[in-house]
Structures are given as C-alpha cells and as structure tokens.
C-alpha cells in the first residue's frame with residue numbers, strides 16, 4: 001500500500017521553468033528578480049502593500065518581535081494551542097511568553113482569556129509588549145474581538161498566518177490585520193518554497209527594517225559598516241522561483257483542501273462523537289489540515305490514539321493535534337492563563353491526511369478505516 005502523507009508538497013507545474021530561468025541568469029544569490037517578483041505577487045494576493053521574503057516563517061516572527069523592540073524582561077502573549085515556532089522567537093529575544101487557552105469554536109486564542117491575561121500583567125505594572133495571534137490549521141482567529149482588545153490596551157497584534165495563506169476574515173485575507181504578519185512556505189504548508197517564509201505589513205517603515213535586519217544590518221556605506229546586530233534571513237532567489245510557480249496555483253490549492261474537508265465531513269460527520277473545527281460566518285478557512293475530535297465516551301474504543309494506530313498500520317500518516325505549549329517541558333516555567341480547552345483538543349483530536357494532491361481513492365482509504373472500526 002502506497003504511503004499517504006499528512007501534507008506533502010504539491011508541484012504547480014512551472015517550478016522547473018522558473019528555476020531554470022533563475023539559474024540561466026546566474027541569479028543563484030539570496031536576492032534577485034525572482035525574489036522581487038515573488039514579494040510583489042504575494043503582497044498582491046494578500047492585499048497588503050509590502051512583503052519581505054525570508055528563509056522561514058520563524059525568522060519572520062523573530063524579526064517582527066525585534067522590530068517592536070522586544071527584549072529581556074518583556075511579556076509577549078501567545079496562544080498555548082500552536083506549534084512551538086510561534087513562541088520560540090519570544091525566547092530568542094530573552095522575553096517571556098505568556099500562554100493563553102483556546103476558545104471552543106475556532107480553537108484559537110480565547111478573547112476573554114486574552115483580556116484577563118492583559119489585565120493580570122497591567123495590574124502588576126507589566127503591560128505585555130505584543131500579542132502573537134495564530135490562525136490554527138488555517139482557521140481565522142476571532143479577529144473582531146481580538147483587535148478591539150489590542151486597541152483598547154494599545155498592544156500591537158502580530159498575526160502568525162503560517163498555516164493560513166488564503167484564509168479570509170470579513171472579506172480581507174488574514175495577515176492584513178496585524179501591524180506585521182508572517183506566512184510560511186515550509187514543505188508541509190499550503191504552498192512551499194521548499195523552506196521559506198515572509199513578513200507582510202502595510203507599514204513601510206517596518207518593511208524597511210525587516211529587509212535591513214534580514215540582510216545583516218548593513219549601513220549605507222561603500223565599506224562594511226554596522227550599527228546594529230543583523231541576521232541572514234533572506235530567501236534565496238532559487239527558492240523564490242519555486243514560490244512563484246506555487247503562487248500561481250494557490251487558488252486551486254485552497255479549493256482542493258476545502259474539498260478534502262467537505263469529503264471528510266460528509267463521510268465521518270454522522271459518526272457519534274466525531275466533530276470538526278467550526279468555520280464562523282465571518283470566516284473562510286483554507287482548511288490547511290482537516291482535524292477531527294473524537295469524544296472517547298461516545299464510541300466503543302474509538303479514540304484519537306486507536307484511530308492513529310489503525311491508520312499507521314495501513315501506511316497512512318496522521319498526527320495528534322498540537323500539544324499545548326504550556327505542557328511542553330521547555331516552557332514549563334512560563335505563565336499560563338485559561339482552562340483546559342487546549343488540553344482537551346490535544347487529548348481528543350487528530351489531523352487527517354490533507355494534502356491538496358489527494359485522490360478520491362486516497363480519501364476513501366482513510367475514511368473506510370475509520371467508518372469500519
């Protein structure tokens with residue numbers, strides 16, 4: 001039986017052509033015309049004025065926090081229910097992550113718990129310096145409520161849209177709401193540059209800072225002159241060539257992932273105890289990964305681990321939902337605010353194969369195993 005992967009790369013068709021162009025013109029450098037075109041097209045697609053192509057989404061978060069002057073002693077709020085890369089850059093800068101629980105509908109940061117957390121720190125005389133909001137599995141967070149809170153307390157919002165390229169909140173692409181936002185082009189994301197990311201922003205100053213810091217912070221001088229510590233975070237022109245081909249098919253990729261979700265919902269939605277991530281009326285998710293929750297009290301022996309092992313036996317990759325960051329050994333001393341929503345998501349949830357290249361037979365192979373249990 002051929003392996004079915006969770007979320008493998010899916011070529012668009014023109015990758016080789018653009019790579020050959022890049023090689024042919026000898027732009028094998030970390031900058032070049034393909035990077036410029038990729039940034040332009042990404043910004044256009046997202047409806048945001050500026051994009052900076054980077055070596056990863058994690059690098060984008062690191063730069064965004066650095067540009068907001070976050071450093072030792074500062075508090076940065078982050079959802080607990082996310083990948084570690086959402087929080088690691090906080091620690092790179094010597095700041096402290098404060099983790100917040102999810103709400104039940106979208107699984108993203110709970111606005112009430114967020115406001116409670118902000119008040120907790122303000123009372124201690126320690127206003128949080130930034131909020132990192134994540135659109136988990138592509139589902140937009142409750143941006144209306146979250147932006148209202150951020151504005152009320154004058155705390156900038158950074159959107160981690162690593163999983164959510166193509167998702168929409170109230171007619172605007174996610175990534176257009178924060179002071180800065182990041183997307184990822186890692187190999188498992190909805191489109192890929194093999195490895196890469198971008199920082200997007202409507203703010204020209206932040207964009208100039210990002211480009212400066214990402215290219216070793218070189219002052220304007222004929223010699224090498226530095227007044228700040230820089231990073232080597234730009235995307236290679238070859239990788240940008242792959243990204244250009246991938247960006248041509250992003251619309252199809254979103255539709256294919258949404259079709260996967262619709263198929264799973266149709267086939268599995270009537271099984272007692274199985275439920276899905278909700279898409280509120282204002283939201284349009286790219287459905288990067290389709291995830292199900294399995295209520296272990298509703299079925300005989302059906303739970304997230306039994307399903308994962310059954311799929312594994314049939315050469316099908318699946319994964320438990322994110323383990324909450326406040327439960328990770330490395331973050332065990334970080335403050336946490338909320339209840340056990342994220343804990344329950346982790347304990348009962350599983351991500352099903354969600355690649356945009358999945359065929360009907362592949363999807364049926366997955367659902368038959370679960371329905372025949």
Ligand SMILES: *Cc1c(COP(=O)(O)O)cnc(C)c1O
Pocket residue numbers: 055056057058059082083085086134160162163183184185186196197
């Ligand atoms: C993938 C991912 C990142 C990191 O992106 P990279 O490009 O792999 O560095 C950050 N946050 C979330 C939520 C992600 O899923």
